[in-house]
Each structure stands twice: as structure tokens, then as C-alpha cells.
Amino acid sequence: MNKKDARKFYRQKRRELSQTEIENYQKSIFDQVYHLDLSNIQNIHIFLSIKRHKEIDTYPIIDFLRQQNKTIIVSKSNFESNTLQHYVFNENTQLVENSYGIPEPLHAEEVEVAKIDLVFVPLLISDKQNYRVGYGKGFYDRFLASCKKDIKTVGLNFFPPIESIADINEFDIPLNKVIYPS
Template sequence: MDKLKLRQVIKNKRKNMTENDSSSSSNMIKEKFLGLDLCRNKKNVLIYVSTKLEVGTIDLIKELLDRGVNVYTPKVINLEDGLMRFIKISSLDDLEVGCMNILEPKSNLLELDESKIDSTFLLVMPGLAFDKNGHRLGYGGGFYDRFCNRVTNDLLKVALSFDYQIVDSVSVNEFDVSVDVVITEKEIIRCK
């Protein structure tokens, strides 16, 4: 299935998910993430701030901050070029409505120096669909692919996904970045 059609199929499925189901599944995914050794031991987490249609990350961000983890969330720098940077936050109060009405770090906070990203960091990536090989269908802006192609290959990439977002195959091109692990409410998929 081509990317455009797959995006529409997943968006339609997402519209049918109740708020209660989304919240319950997001909580199960959060607990799986926090219990996974690969994730639990990371001191630096780069993580998206969820919209109401994605696996919820707000409670996960709060938990990570409470555990003393360095949490960085994305801020769109240039929408046309698909450029985002990660900014360290110390609480949810550091977020404000930004690009595309998504919560982003406030403008007075400092960007993460991307040259400092190493194997102590973990990236939590959003997406519309994933396959069991770690291939990811994003939203079409290329923000995460560009970011990953700028930083070290040692960066562990984890996707949080509702089970219905797992598909047989996601078509990819040379610029698409795959994830290492996909966590759903039903399973943990180790892709590499």
C-alpha cells in the first residue's frame, strides 16, 4: 500500500478510538516503556509531546522528570525545511502551544547541542504506522528523519504505537529512518 493510502487508513482507524481506550492503552504503553531495561537505564530522553490522536506522552514525560531523567522535547525551527531541535525542559510548565498547535518548549530555553548526543540518549519517535522491521510511516514532514540523519547512529530509537498502527509492511526510501523498538499496548517488538 502506498504511503498516502496507508496514512488515510490509519487516520480513519484512529478516529474510531475512544478517549477511554486511548488513555488506557497509552498507560499500558507507558508502563511497558518504563519497565524495559533498554529504556529504564537511559539518562537522556528525547521525546515528542503527544497530540490527542497519538499515544499519550504527557504522563510519561512527568514520570521521567520525576525520576531525574533529562527530558528534551522538539521545537520546530523551520516548518518549510522540516527542521526541528530538541530543548531540555524541567517541567510541563516549560511547554507552550507552538507550531501546528502542538505543545513545544518555550522560546527562552536552550537548544540541545546535537554533537553531545551519544549512546546515553534515547529518542521516542511518533508515527502513523510501523512494521515489525522497524520501518516507520511518519506524518510526511521529514522532521525526525532529518534529525536522525544529523546525529550519531548510536541513538536508540523507540516508537510508541497503538496496536492498530502495526502493519505488515511500510514502504521506505533511502532517507527514511527505522526504529529499533516498537512498544504497543500488546507487545514489545525488537526490530534490530
């Protein structure tokens, strides 16, 4: 399956999920995240869910990570350059939705990419080699390419991986792990 077809198919498939399916899938995903070895990880970047796209609710994961005294980092999108800027997300950080429905931090402390140890990555689908298909603008491809070489990456998805994505290119970076309902 190529990226364009996979993007269209899995966006539709996600839209068709019932609230009960989403809750059950998320419980399985959360359980797996809660069992990750984060002992050598401090600064964790995580995406904030776009509710209208039925993305995985990352707030329970954020709460769990805060209980582990991890520093949570989230992004603001620059749609002119299709890049992300990264900010500390603590209990007092205010969020505002941008015009695309993405929650973003307001008046937060900016973080250098080099300080990030782990990135939870959004995706529509991945393949068995851990390559991912996102929304197609390349935000996370650019972000991951700018991270330190030993960055840990974990994709979160409602669906198991497909066999392969046909049109992988030199800008695509495979994730270390993809978590989906078991």
C-alpha cells in the same frame, strides 16, 4: 501498503478510537515504557502530544522519566526547512502551541543532537521491520539521520505493526523498538 495509504487509513483509525480505548491502550504502552532498561541512558528526547490528533499522551512518560532523574528534551519545529531544534524540558519550561497545535518550549536551553541518547518517536503505523509512517513532512527522518550512530529509538503507537511498508526509501530509518498495546 504504501505510506500515503497507510497515513490516511491510520489517521482515520486513530480518529475513531474512543476515549476508553485510548486510556486502555495508553496504560499498556506506559507499562511497557516503565519497564525499559534506561540505566545507561540520560538524555531522552520525547515528542509532546498533539491532542487534536489523538496522539499518545506523553506527559505521564515525561513524569516517570523525571522521577528517574533523566534529562528530558523536546523540539520546536521549523516549517521552512522541515527540521527540529531541541531544548531541555524541565518543570519550569513554559509551552506554547504553534499554529499546528504542537506544544513547543518557550525560552528553554538548546541541546545539541549529539547529546541525545534515546528518542521516543511519534508515528501513525510501523511495519514488522520497525520502519514508520509519520505525517509525511520528514521532520523525524532528518532528525534521526543527524543523531549519533548508537542512538536508541523507540516508537510509540496505538496499533500493532503491519507486515511491510511498500515504499521504503534510503531516507527511512528503522526504529530499534516499537511499543504498542499488548
